[in-house]
Amino acid sequence: MEKGNTFKELTAIILAGGQSRRMSRDKASLVVNGQTLLEQVIGQLTGHFREIIISVSKGQHYELNYVRQVEDRYENAGPLAGILTGLMASSSDLSLVIPCDQPEIDLGIVRDMLQVLGQHDLVYPRLDGQIPHPLFALYRRSLLPVIERLIKEKKLSVLYLLPEVKSLALDIPSDRIPWHLNSFEDYQNYLQYLRRKNQKSDGS
Numbered sequence: 505m506e507k508g509n510t511f512k513e514l515t516a517i518i519l520a521g522g523q524s525r526r527m528s529r530d531k532a533s534l535v536v537n538g539q540t541l542l543e544q545v546i547g548q549l550t551g552h553f554r555e556i557i558i559s560v561s562k563g564q565h566y567e568l569n570y571v572r573q574v575e576d577r578y579e580n581a582g583p584l585a586g587i588l589t590g591l592m593a594s595s596s597d598l599s600l601v602i603p604c605d606q607p608e609i610d611l612g613i614v615r616d617m618l619q620v621l622g623q624h625d626l627v628y629p630r631l632d633g634q635i636p637h638p639l640f641a642l643y644r645r646s647l648l649p650v651i652e653r654l655i656k657e658k659k660l661s662v663l664y665l666l667p668e669v670k671s672l673a674l675d676i677p678s679d680r681i682p683w684h685l686n687s688f689e690d691y692q693n694y695l696q697y698l699r700r701k702n703q704k705s706d707g708s
Contacts, residue, residue: 509552509611509612509614509615510551510552511552511553511554511600511611511614511615511618512553512554513554513596513597513598514553514554514596514598514599514600514614514642515553515554515555515556515557515590515594515595515596515598515599515600516549516552516553516555516556516557516599516600516602517557517558517559517586517587517590517591517594517599517600517601517602518542518545518546518549518556518557518558518559518602518603518604519559519583519586519587519590519601519602519603519604519639520532520542520558520559520560520564520566520586520604521559521560521561521564521575521576521585521586529688531604531605531685532566532604533566534685534691536607536694536695536698537698540566541604541605541607541685542558542566542568542604543568544607545602545604545606545607545609546558546568546571548608548609548611549602549609552611553600554595554596555572555594555595555596556571556572557571557572557573557574557590557593557594558571558572558573558574559573559574559576559585559586559587559589559590560573560574560575560576561575561576561579562575562576562579563575572593574589574590574592574593575589576588576589577589577592578655581655581660582660582661582662583603583639583662584651584654584655584660584661584662584665585655585660587601587643587651587662588648588651588652588655591643591645591647591648591651592648594645596645597644597645597646598621598642598643598644598645599642599643599645600614600640600641600642600643601639601640601641601642601643602639602640603639603640603684605684605685605686606639606640606681606683606684606685607683607685607694608682608683610680610681612680613629613640613674613676613680613681614642616674616676617629617641617642617674618642620672620674621642621672622672623670624670624671624672625643625644625646625647625669625670625671626638626641626642626643626644626647626665626666626669626670626671626672627641627642627671627672627673627674628640628641628642628666628671628672628673628674629641629673629674629675629676629680629681630673630674630675630676631676631677631678631681632675632677632678633675635678636663636666636673637681638662638663638665638666638671639662640681647665647669650665650668650669651665654668683697
């Protein structure tokens with residue numbers, strides 16, 4: 505557990521309901537370090553947050569009895585549907601949204617986002633001052649009506665949400681979020697990285 509990075513006022517919402525078109529298989533069930541990718545993400549969050557909620561597609565379920573799973577209210581509506589469902593289920597005013605395909609979580613970024621939150625409704629990292637990453641971000645529950653409106657208007661990219669609300673970008677170097685397993689090639693590269701890392705650990 506990362507010392508000093510405990511956020512008992514926050515709910516963690518893991519987005520696991522995507523269709524994984526580029527991966528052509530269920531990302532959350534990919535095996536890393538002898539466990540599923542979803543289990544690895546959960547393990548990094550456990551003990552740091554008030555609760556952990558997994559947002560899944562309708563009819564989807566993972567064999568995880570120790571975390572709450574909620575089904576998307578809207579089908580085929582992208583990550584906004586998962587964010588909506590997670591915020592509706594959250595017991596917190598403020599939640600951290602995390603994609604299940606981000607295998608390594610830097611909780612220091614969560615601390616940094618909280619420090620600049622102020623009166624904003626949404627704080628998200630902007631990688632190298634250029635690339636917004638609003639799927640790993642802080643969201644207030646008060647955003648629910650705006651998110652639902654965008655879904656009904658078929659504006660399903662989270663990028664549509666940013667100018668609609670009081671959002672703030674936190675500029676960070678991209679190496680603080682080095683891995684996104686969007687494709688099978690990304691997954692294979694990550695496994696190679698883990699093997700090299702483990703070899704260095706065994707040799708030290």
